[in-house]
Amino acid sequence: MTIHDVKCAKCNVPIEGPVDAKPESAVSCPVCGISDTLENVNREAAEYVTSKAADALSDKLAGVARGSKFMTYKQGPRNHKIYRFVVDYSPDL
C-alpha cells in the first residue's frame, strides 16, 4: 500500500505527504489538515480494510445461514471504531 491509496475518511480526499515519505514522516489531509505519521496512517488504513473485510464475510455468512434451514449464524459484534484514514475498499467475496 502506498500513501496515494490512503484518504481522509472525513473529506474523502487523498492524504498528502513528502514524495520520499518515510514511516516517521508527517502526512496530512490537504482539506481539514488532520495529520499523523505515515506509519500510523498506513496502519490505520490497513485496520480499516481488515475490519471491512470481516464485516463483508460476516454478512455473507449471515446470508447463507438465512437461506438454509439447517444453519444458524449469529453475527459477532462489529468493530465500530471511527477511522480517520481509509482506503477505497470493495469486498471481493
Ligand SMILES: [Zn+2]
Ligand atoms: Zn480531511
